Amino acid sequence: MKADPHGVLTGTHFLDGDHACCEGALAAGARFAAGYPITPSTEVVERFAARVPTVGGCFIQMEDELAASIALQGGVWGGAKAFTVTSGPGFSLMMEHIGYAAMTETPCVFVDVQRGGPSTGLPTLPAQADMMQARWGSHGDYEIIALCPNSPQECFDLTIKAFNFAEEFRVPVMFMMDEVVGHMTEKVVIPPADQIEVTPRKHTHKSVEDYLPYGTNGDMVPEMAHAGDGYKFHVTGLTHDEHGYPNMTPQVQDKLVRRLQNKIRSATDRICLFEEDRLDDADVVVVSYGITSRVAQRAIDAARDRGLKVGKLRLITAWPFPEKKIADLAAHVKAFVVPELNLGQMVHEVQRAANGQAKTFAVSHAGGGVHNPDEILNTIVEASRC
């Protein structure tokens, strides 16, 4: 369906990534947000608090991130599209409810504007060190989707995509920004509402008698009802059967947890978005995401100027990880170079997917700034010689 024009600020704007993310959420139909202030993410909800009363909705500032990350899920079951926004320390507190959203199949979006860590770390400076936490931070087996914008324009475009994936798969989607992307200001074009596709909630049309809250129809994603619709359904974070009732048997656990994984894994090809350039003749592929992809671009261009056969693979979807794409490339290239603002996270995924077919070079950075392009260039040169 098309976006509700009331929430869409059609036009050409000069926005930072945080504000663009907020506009993307409004365009996607988000009308409820719960948040707790934390640098460098707060501007997203500050703008939402200013905008949402004029389009019909609600923002509440909660007492902590634990509360924000579950209040938004109350909002979802009350009928809203909802999200919360945070940075590393708050993201750590939200892990409990990322697990709850995965288990209860509550469609929602968690925005993490990454800063340096661990602990309080670097509140106003960038990092990309929450990437593994986004995937594995809550306990137990589950799958999420994570997207990584590299510009304010993408903060708008991909926030809509994040909500659409959340609704399609009934899964919490991690929107993994970083401080630079959040605070950089660039041109952002917001199209007319009738050109924006938004995915509606997968609301059931079944009768009360026929409705099974966690029953599936072959596509592995159950239909949803909202509180007050008359279905008198039950939602629990306990292992549950198709009725939503707790069931503590290994058989029900196996069926449920495998479905929660497989509903995402079986759609990996469709969920995995990436940008590629000059891969046809490449000996070396630079794999990057977020702000680092823009630094890497300069290094790639400089390497090409020197006659090195270097290509680019930018991960737009970080999770599920595009294993197949890396494996296909590994059969043809000599090496991958993986710069990221951490001491080595996604590089391990690249290495695993390459499976020894191609070498992997990390270009690590502890955060607090971005790479010097020369660091990446030097590694490209080294990788070209291997």
Added chain:
Amino acid sequence: MLNILDNNHDDAHDGTVNPVEQFLRSDRMPHIWCPGCGIGTTVNSFAHALIESKIDLESLALVSGIGCTGRVAGYVKLDSFHTTHGRAIPFATGLKLANPKLNVVVYSGDGDLSAIGGNHLIHAARRNIDLKVICVNNLIYAMTGGQTAPTTPGDVVTSTNPYGTYDPSFNLPYLVEAAGAVYVARWTAFHVRQLARSMQEMFAKKGFSFIEVLSPCPTLYQRRNKMGDGLDTMKFYKEVSKVRNGAATKDVALTKSGEITVGKFVDRERSDYRDLMHDQLVESLGDDYVETEACSCQ
């Protein structure tokens, strides 16, 4: 305890159907609560309050946290949410704000609401979110085996204070009144009719409302402290409870064997969160404020 018939309502039925059964998920029985536990008794009072208040059941959502009382959500035939430990209130806050037409009840235990969820309890009371909170207080963490809770009185034996408790405990009515609750009452599992009436009053109230209900935990609290079984606890409640409506909440703290002050302590008016939000936004935004009955994603 769920099968006790209230004769006052027999005339509405043919005498073979339990009048509270319509509120329960019969397919979920038997429940997990121990013999002598008071949680089921409070659910019986809750069901009677629903009957008497004629509340629209389709508009009623019940939210629980984790623990023995947290399992109430699984047994009531309502839209029901069994959330994470301590987070029933913030979940309910989101539910209520997204759809203000819902009547939202939070039904959970003392450890869930006042320890891990204590911050949410006081902030929801401060905001005066329109939630009806039923706190079953068995003075202990029961589901995990009888550990000390913030409500455990001094000088009792728990699994984590095997030589007796010395942590000062919370006086919950005093706490929630200070934080801003508009309705505060306390009863015990012995006071089934008073409890049901109090719940009815709470349903009619707008704003953050809180009822504390003392319940036996014969398996862990009474047994370890040689206080007998569930029936002995009912006799104890009958003996030491004093109804003092309007009592100052600072005076109603619980001790191991002293008076249990019960009654309605607070019943006052204060604009709830949504009214405050509405009034402020109308004043600041005028015609630009777009008020919606409920958030919609369709």
